[in-house]
Amino acid sequence: MNLFTIDTGLFKLDGGAMFGVVPKTMWQKLNHPDENNMCTWAMRCLLIQDADRLILIDNGIGNKQDDKFFGHYYLHGDDTLDKSLAKHGFSRDDITDVFLTHLHFDHCGGSIIRKNDQLIPAFKNAIYWSNEKHWDWAINPNDREKASFLKDNILPIQESGQLKFIETKDGIDFTGEIKIRFAYGHTDAMMLPQIHHKGKTIIYMADLLPSAAHIPLPYIMAYDMFPLKTLIEKKSFLDEAAANDYLLYFEHDPLIECCSLQVTERGVRMLDSFKLSEI
Numbered sequence: 001m002n003l004f005t006i007d008t009g010l011f012k013l014d015g016g017a018m019f020g021v022v023p024k025t026m027w028q029k030l031n032h033p034d035e036n037n038m039c040t041w042a043m044r045c046l047l048i049q050d051a052d053r054l055i056l057i058d059n060g061i062g063n064k065q066d067d068k069f070f071g072h073y074y075l076h077g078d079d080t081l082d083k084s085l086a087k088h089g090f091s092r093d094d095i096t097d098v099f100l101t102h103l104h105f106d107h108c109g110g111s112i113i114r115k116n117d118q119l120i121p122a123f124k125n126a127i128y129w130s131n132e133k134h135w136d137w138a139i140n141p142n143d144r145e146k147a148s149f150l151k152d153n154i155l156p157i158q159e160s161g162q163l164k165f166i167e168t169k170d171g172i173d174f175t176g177e178i179k180i181r182f183a184y185g186h187t188d189a190m191m192l193p194q195i196h197h198k199g200k201t202i203i204y205m206a207d208l209l210p211s212a213a214h215i216p217l218p219y220i221m222a223y224d225m226f227p228l229k230t231l232i233e234k235k236s237f238l239d240e241a242a243a244n245d246y247l248l249y250f251e252h253d254p255l256i257e258c259c260s261l262q263v264t265e266r267g268v269r270m271l272d273s274f275k276l277s278e279i
């Protein structure tokens with residue numbers, strides 16, 4: 001099995017929204033905001049080459065929305081999904097599985113492209129994986145989360161006939177080396193791939209821990225639907241991860257791709273940071 005980092009570009013989100021109840025005097029040391037209080041975040045996906053499958057975990061924000069939409073998110077950086085795939089010798093048509101941790105636009109926007117005014121799958125040979133619980137939640141969104149679930153990103157996946165659901169059972173096998181964990185605080189039934197690779201366990205953190213700065217327990221995004229559920233999920237995950245030497249892979253950390261953990265007097269904290277290619 002081979003793992004490749006797929007950087008799809010950087011964007012900005014309000015620092016206060018990203019750090020919830022933590023005051024700016026504290027979070028600004030961890031991710032420096034611009035003059036509008038916006039912080040830079042990555043949209044770092046993961047490509048897994050496993051036997052005859054080529055699995056892409058999440059796919060970034062895509063490019064089909066209008067300038068007004070993208071004006072809110074200040075896309076920057078040189079990386080794109082296509083460039084990052086090409087760097088490793090692949091193209092979109094090689095992808096056999098598109099695994100969507102959840103359907104927020106910064107995770108699944110690359111799923112669907114606009115061609116001749118039609119919305120069609122960007123990965124024509126792939127199965128797209130979600131789960132029924134999250135899918136139903138996303139297509140009937142509440143007013144607080146609605147802005148994150150864009151119909152153009154979601155409905156054409158089902159219309160294409162390429163959508164399949166994973167059973168919402170914690171620890172279920174996706175492949176022999178990849179198990180799926182579920183988390184319910186950020187949004188309903190978000191999926192976190194747990195990958196067994198080179199004798200290590202690597203967790204794709206999605207939005208349970210968007211960045212290394214979010215490791216301390218109170219650092220929970222204001223975007224989360226159920227922050228106290230996230231708190232319980234974070235605590236139990238971090239205790240398990242530190243006890244078992246799991247490695248964390250961050251989707252949104254602008255600088256840190258991966259880290260190991262240690263138990264300190266103040267709780268679980270980062271030990272070392274490194275690139276995926278260094279594992």
Ligand SMILES: [Zn+2]
Binds near residue numbers: 186207
């Ligand atoms: Zn999210």
